[in-house]
Amino acid sequence: MTVANINDIATHTGLSNATISRYLNGKPYVSKEAQLAIDMAVRELGYRPNASARSLRSGRTGRVVMVLRDAYHPFYAALLAGACRAAASVGYDVLVQQNHAEGWHSDRLTQLVTTRGVDGVILTTDLDPWSEYQSALSGIPAVTCDQALSDQSLPGVFIEHYQSTIEGLSHLRERGARCIACVQAPPADPCSSSDIRSAAYHDFAAQNPDTQIELVSIEDDLVHSGYVMLDALVHRSTPVDAVFSGSDDVAAGLLIAARERGIAVPGQLRILGFDDQPIARTLEISTVRQPVRRMGERAFELVHSIIHGENRFGADRLRVPYRLMVRSTT
Amino acid sequence: MTVANINDIATHTGLSNATISRYLNGKPYVSKEAQLAIDMAVRELGYRPNASARSLRSGRTGRVVMVLRDAYHPFYAALLAGACRAAASVGYDVLVQQNHAEGWHSDRLTQLVTTRGVDGVILTTDLDPWSEYQSALSGIPAVTCDQALSDQSLPGVFIEHYQSTIEGLSHLRERGARCIACVQAPPADPCSSSDIRSAAYHDFAAQNPDTQIELVSIEDDLVHSGYVMLDALVHRSTPVDAVFSGSDDVAAGLLIAARERGIAVPGQLRILGFDDQPIARTLEISTVRQPVRRMGERAFELVHSIIHGENRFGADRLRVPYRLMVRSTT
DNA sequence: GTAATGTATGGAAAGGATTTCAGAGCAAGG
DNA sequence: CCTTGCTCTGAAATCCTTTCCATACATTAC
Numbered sequence A, B: 001m002t003v004a005n006i007n008d009i010a011t012h013t014g015l016s017n018a019t020i021s022r023y024l025n026g027k028p029y030v031s032k033e034a035q036l037a038i039d040m041a042v043r044e045l046g047y048r049p050n051a052s053a054r055s056l057r058s059g060r061t062g063r064v065v066m067v068l069r070d071a072y073h074p075f076y077a078a079l080l081a082g083a084c085r086a087a088a089s090v091g092y093d094v095l096v097q098q099n100h101a102e103g104w105h106s107d108r109l110t111q112l113v114t115t116r117g118v119d120g121v122i123l124t125t126d127l128d129p130w131s132e133y134q135s136a137l138s139g140i141p142a143v144t145c146d147q148a149l150s151d152q153s154l155p156g157v158f159i160e161h162y163q164s165t166i167e168g169l170s171h172l173r174e175r176g177a178r179c180i181a182c183v184q185a186p187p188a189d190p191c192s193s194s195d196i197r198s199a200a201y202h203d204f205a206a207q208n209p210d211t212q213i214e215l216v217s218i219e220d221d222l223v224h225s226g227y228v229m230l231d232a233l234v235h236r237s238t239p240v241d242a243v244f245s246g247s248d249d250v251a252a253g254l255l256i257a258a259r260e261r262g263i264a265v266p267g268q269l270r271i272l273g274f275d276d277q278p279i280a281r282t283l284e285i286s287t288v289r290q291p292v293r294r295m296g297e298r299a300f301e302l303v304h305s306i307i308h309g310e311n312r313f314g315a316d317r318l319r320v321p322y323r324l325m326v327r328s329t330t
Numbered sequence C: 001g002t003a004a005t006g007t008a009t010g011g012a013a014a015g016g017a018t019t020t021c022a023g024a025g026c027a028a029g030g
Numbered sequence D: 001c002c003t004t005g006c007t008c009t010g011a012a013a014t015c016c017t018t019t020c021c022a023t024a025c026a027t028t029a030c
Helices: A006-013 A017-024 A032-045 A051-058 A074-088 A107-114 A130-138 A161-174 A193-207 A223-234 A248-261 A278-282 A292-307 B006-013 B017-024 B032-045 B051-058 B074-089 B107-114 B130-137 B161-174 B193-207 B223-234 B248-261 B278-282 B292-307
Strands: A063-068 A093-098 A120-123 A142-145 A156-158 A179-184 A212-217 A242-245 A270-275 A286-289 A317-319 A323-325 B063-068 B093-098 B120-123 B142-145 B156-158 B179-184 B212-217 B242-245 B270-275 B286-289 B317-319 B323-325
Touching: A006 A017, A006 A032, A017 A032, A051 B051, A063 A074, A063 A107, A063 A292, A074 A093, A074 A292, A074 B074, A074 B093, A093 A107, A093 B074, A107 A130, A120 A292, A142 A292, A156 A292, A161 A179, A161 A193, A161 A242, A161 A270, A161 A286, A161 A323, A179 A193, A179 A223, A193 A212, A223 A248, A223 B278, A242 A248, A248 A270, A248 A278, A278 B223, B006 B017, B006 B032, B017 B032, B063 B074, B063 B107, B063 B292, B074 B093, B074 B292, B093 B107, B107 B130, B120 B292, B142 B292, B156 B292, B161 B179, B161 B193, B161 B242, B161 B270, B161 B286, B161 B323, B179 B193, B179 B223, B193 B212, B223 B248, B242 B248, B248 B270, B248 B278
Parallel strands: A063 A093, A063 A120, A120 A142, A142 A156, A156 A317, A179 A212, A179 A242, A242 A270, A270 A286, B063 B093, B063 B120, B120 B142, B142 B156, B156 B317, B179 B212, B179 B242, B242 B270, B270 B286
Antiparallel strands: A093 B093, A286 A323, B286 B323
């Protein structure tokens, strides 16, 4: 006998394993004496219930998976941190899958889900051939976080990308901008957040003929990407007088480059970021604040409540508030 | 019957579950015809082996846990990203626990390990009362990553903190520094990396009497922390002429603040970071490069090889190389 | 021709919990 | 006294695989 199991506790206390199980799971109908005996036996034999056996029988694993592009990206890292915090507080564990990393196969998620390795899924990014995952994900509680997927039927947490984008653009225009470069990652999915933003750019331009919108695509939204992008923006035939970046890091890179070139911010160039990462506060960059960590928490709470069949939020789609933070770059 | 199980495949093919299991696990002694029949039945019934049942019987979960302070911190995020990548390539999953987040209880890790919820553990940070975890972790493959714990017997990957710190200090001295502020998080553990660095500071000061070392403690190693720290460093009675920061983010904050104050870098103040995060490259900050992502990969590979009883690295403690990156701040 | 090996298979026993169901004991209500 | 209902308990079924062991047959070795 290498490790004590529930039957060892049963024989040691003279009770049956059913009673042990009831007590350890906090169910009623266990006498005071039985409880004490069990406590003592558990401590004495160092008994720990076997997680696999438990979840085999109960059908619950106490685990969820969060799918993200790259754990190193600050936006996803914040989502993950939030989800882990929320999960820990109710005894759940979070498992990570990076779908943009080398070594990722499209069926890793499917595998995990169909083998019942997790109780739920949090999607923070588009899954490329959505059809490939659809059937697997329809059999398990799954929520989206920030990204609106093709399948709009999935519940999820999100911010109003359309409204917040309009508000950001209006702010830049109020501050005198008439040629705004909008920087963001290439749209991956017809309903992704970047496409919602694109729609907002379009509508805004239509309603404000005096203001020009330039779309700029970017690969990695890192500080460096913004840093190397500045020259291209100001050395155009019609130089831009404002940049609305989908990422604070890119905005930071632009600001740093602008300072080095002696370009006045916000006099000559207005810069507006998105997210309100710590670097935006440090560099006094105006930005649209998203409570990213909280979005991760909410996403977990949502999937958790669905797992337990008690959606305490009432709504399937949770809106989290955004807020325009006006600082020194606009 | 809601979901097909292995016995359904058995009856459907006319074989026994033992044969199905053998084939699905790639073991020998399955005829060609049997293989085809199984393939067909699996596809037809949409059979997926149940992960819990499998790991209950086999004792393997295909999962490891990585313990880190905070997934949002870029250093830990990079470790995690590396570990996830390496894990994905061999079909393993990584589970995250943040031991500095709200909602973390000291027994969450113990619980996970003693209930056999994972096959292995990667520790990237000190566990505060180490004695509390020691017995649980002695029964499972566990490796450290970057941090040297009290229990030196654990295998792990690390960089030469002592050597690299000496090299950094020597570099600063060569560039004319005579009063160096060394910034780092407060030491948590007698064998942690910050304590190894402290020893290096001490030895360096002893061997170079003309150079003064000032230890500066910091709570969060974020850009903002460096930003607000600068004034205290230069407005001292004996102002420092160089800063060696344990984190690139802090170094970046210092550099940004210095530029705003009009302090010449590196003329008046030399700045040296640690890690070589993207921001260091962008801002041209000299730094000691650590291949952090690769450290995460190596840590996983190490624990994976121990799980399979075949430590292909030979050594228990893997050294990964560091490299001094001289840029424009020194 | 017999012994020894190797391949292909199935029956049945773990593996360790949860959960259902039935039953025993006891108090209260009629 | 009988019924009802509540608390406490245990036997046994169940969850789904992997793995041990036995068996049947075909081949090769001596």
